[in-house]
Amino acid sequence: MKPANHPSLPSRKIGVLVANLGTPDNYDYWSMRRYLSEFLSDKRVIDYPAWKWQPLLQTIILTKRPFSSGAAYKSIWNHEANESPLLTITKNQTKALKQSLSDAFGDTVMVDFCMRYGNPSTQSKVDEMVAAGCDKILFFPLYPQYAGATSATANDAFFAALAKQVWQPAARTVPAYFDHPEYIEALAGSIRQAYDIMDRKPDILLASYHGMPERYLTQGDPYHCQCQKTTRLLREALGWDESQIMTTFQSKFGPEEWLKPATVEEVARQAQSGNKSIAVIAPAFSADCIETLEEINEEIKEAFVHAGGEGFTYIPCLNDDASHIAALTTIIQENLAGWVTK
Structure with a gap:
């Protein structure tokens, strides 16, 4: 007591x-x-x-x-x-x-x-x-x-x-x-849902992750490897082949070499190589933010259109989806x- x-x-x-x-x-x-x-x-x-x-x-x-x-x-x-x-x-x-x-x-x-x-x-x-x-x-x-x-x-x-x-x-x-089955299935479901309502399916999907200096990878940070595995697991869940999705990195800051390919450069390359319709998803973000709503859906979209792209779709983050x-x-x-x- x-x-x-x-x-x-x-x-x-x-x-x-x-x-x-x-x-x-x-x-x-x-x-x-x-x-x-x-x-x-x-x-x-x-x-x-x-x-x-x-x-x-x-x-x-x-x-x-x-x-x-x-x-x-x-x-x-x-x-x-x-x-x-x-x-x-x-x-x-x-x-x-x-x-x-x-x-x-x-x-x-x-x-x-x-x-x-x-x-x-x-x-x-x-x-x-x-x-x-x-x-x-x-x-x-x-x-x-x-x-x-x-x-x-x-x-x-x-x-x-x-x-x-x-x-x-x-x-x-x-x-x-990143490799939890329910997380991967939620990502895959958001892509299926977005593709189902499109009149023209994208030629390729870019999985754009926030970047980091390449130096961090050599120092032991597992981020790059986990991003690559996320894309692979997502591709397998969707039943796609390797030509339908690729990993890119965004948001470079400073003069160092960062992880590649850079999303902003890759969207231009895709447009110039004939892929006029693309989609972008951001699997590293649990909620839409400045890097997705402004950088991807404005700056990166603009780079794609400027390079001759025609159809650009940003697939939102999972946010508060059920x-x-x-x-x-x-x-x-x-x-x-x-x-x-x-």
């Missing part, structure tokens, strides 16, 4: 915290500068020595880039909710996951989301979960393929948040799920094994 002066404690719960890359609070200069400074100061993203990188970042890059990035965000902004599409979609995903996990486990599981950069921060959501009584937390970075600049840095922020807790909860992290939520729910349940029972 607790003494009369013992502090009150909430009932114990299990937390499920899903995480995505992040979003600026708005597309004005200072909101963009704060967001880009946090993002581009992450050593997992840009691993140059701080003495060399920070003066360049703070005096040159962050003087100009917030304007161009802000214009890009403005073109896709959810003006009705006054937030980025990534934030809107992540909220919808979290709401759906809350319902599916409530159906499975009742009120013993608390579900929320955080962003690696921007708001809501990982620290704030871990604090909330601990205060609500979560003595176990499952942390789920929503990146199908593992990369140091995505999965690892999200986990870094989670572990840093745990380090500040007086009563530290037990913790698990969800590993890469098949995606079902796949994520299964993955969460598998990683909660031993903590909860149905």
Whole structure:
């Protein structure tokens, strides 16, 4: 029995915290500068020595880039909710996951989301979960393929948040799920659905993944291999041959050699070689964001049309589609094994 002066404690719960890359609070200069400074100061993203990188970042890059990035965000902004599409979609995903996990486990599981950069921060959501009584937390970075600049840095922020807790909860992290059968089937289903309503089927589908410097591959990052395997598993699920789908990489930043082929160059090559109708899907993203809605569906589409292409179809991310939520729910349940029972 607790003494009369013992502090009150909430009932114990299990937390499920899903995480995505992040979003600026708005597309004005200072909101963009704060967001880009946090993002581009992450050593997992840009691993140059701080003495060399920070003066360049703070005096040159962050003087100009917030304007161009802000214009890009403005073109896709959810003006009705006054937030980025990534934030809107992540909220919808979290709401759906809350319902599916409530159906499975009742009120013993608390579900929320955080962003690696921007708001809501990982620290704030871990604090909330601990205060609500979560003595176990499952942390789920929503990146199908593992990369140091995505999965690892999200986990870094989670572990840093745990380090500040007086009563530290037990913790698990969800590993890469690029080869999970339900995830692959959800991707394949989205392609079938898109192709079924087309009058003219694309000559080829490009699976465009976020790029990274080639150097990271030689240093041991498995991302490139996991992207290639994702495309292969997707092709097998669709029953296609190798000529119908290929892997490309987008979003190059800086002067280094990055993974190839580059999506923006490949779409032009496809148009010039006679493939006038193409489709693009982005299997590395769990939710549509600036890299898909603006880069793929605007910049990369423009490069394709400029090179003579005629039909360009962007197949959206899985977002809060029911098949995606079902796949994520299964993955969460598998990683909660031993903590909860149905």
